[in-house]
Amino acid sequence: MKRVLTAVVLIPVVLLIVFRAPLWFFALAVAGIIILALHEYLSIAETAGYKPFHRLTYAVALLPTLLVCAEIWNTTARHGLFWNEFSGSTSLVKACSILLLLSPVIFGIPLVFRKDLAAGLSSAAVSIFGVAYVGFSLSLLTALRANAVDEILVVLVLFSVWAGDIAAYYVGRSIGRHKLAPVVSPNKSWEGAVASVIGSVCIAVLIFHYQWQISEWFAGPWLRKYWLFPTPSSRPFFFVPSIHVILIGVLTNVAAQFGDLFESALKRGAGIKDSGTMLPGHGGILDRIDALLFAIPVVWYYAQLTGFLHR
Numbered sequence: 299m300k301r302v303l304t305a306v307v308l309i310p311v312v313l314l315i316v317f318r319a320p321l322w323f324f325a326l327a328v329a330g331i332i333i334l335a336l337h338e339y340l341s342i343a344e345t346a347g348y349k350p351f352h353r354l355t356y357a358v359a360l361l362p363t364l365l366v367c368a369e370i371w372n373t374t375a376r377h378g379l380f381w382n383e384f385s386g387s388t389s390l391v392k393a394c395s396i397l398l399l400l401s402p403v404i405f406g407i408p409l410v411f412r413k414d415l416a417a418g419l420s421s422a423a424v425s426i427f428g429v430a431y432v433g434f435s436l437s438l439l440t441a442l443r444a445n446a447v448d449e450i451l452v453v454l455v456l457f458s459v460w461a462g463d464i465a466a467y468y469v470g471r472s473i474g475r476h477k478l479a480p481v482v483s484p485n486k487s488w489e490g491a492v493a494s495v496i497g498s499v500c501i502a503v504l505i506f507h508y509q510w511q512i513s514e515w516f517a518g519p520w521l522r523k524y525w526l527f528p529t530p531s532s533r534p535f536f537f538v539p540s541i542h543v544i545l546i547g548v549l550t551n552v553a554a555q556f557g558d559l560f561e562s563a564l565k566r567g568a569g570i571k572d573s574g575t576m577l578p579g580h581g582g583i584l585d586r587i588d589a590l591l592f593a594i595p596v597v598w599y600y601a602q603l604t605g606f607l608h609r
Contacts, residue, residue: 308577316443316452317515325367325440331583332359335432338573338584343424346568349417350425351408358404359433362393366440390441394434401426435591438598447607449516454505455597458498458550459589465497466490466555483562495551502547506538542606549600550593557592561585
């Protein structure tokens, strides 16, 4: 019952933020999730015996989101509030690239001043991985939401993951016989995994079929910046070839399933069941977004490399 009630409350809030919140509020929500998820990730790492750099990990993980917001607001001030002027991709790629290249310096310097150097390399590695795993991945949501063409992908990744989870649960519970990853997650089956892929592809087909109608739910540029109410907008409609719909549905789901299994592996390695207790019946924040942390980068890079939404 707790699980159902939490979902009933949480899902409408998430959808309200996705569709109606102004960009600055959406970015703040993403930043808040980054902090909460990182807190749980670092707690898992400590339980496993590592000693990550807490404050520095938070700071570096939040930088891409803050820089994306800075570019959005700067572009808005210079060019006005037109939908096609919003793009946080450039600053995001630059920020992530620079931070990854400088990560040995960023986390290596404070290591020099630590008293306990026995696990210095593992501590720095855990912190750097947390930045990429949680911070960089979730920051891509802000970049997607900032563009009126790419924002449909936010809906895609959320609903695709949710549909995949539901399909895997019911099919795996009913006819699941062959274990998918018995060491990491004994309850998952190959039957459920296949059903999950099919569910995600079906959702992808529906989302792109009703792409125009879904896009109209998003608040317009003026209200994205200031208010929380809908406004008329002129968004172009792009026909998406079926091959892209199917591929992105499959890739999103496969990445999501591995994201779920990966977080389960982290918890099992640390000897814990849930990443936290913030969400009654669901565990922690990381337990709820583990699939998204792998799925979001896959969706973002697929869209950037193929350009299928901008043709």
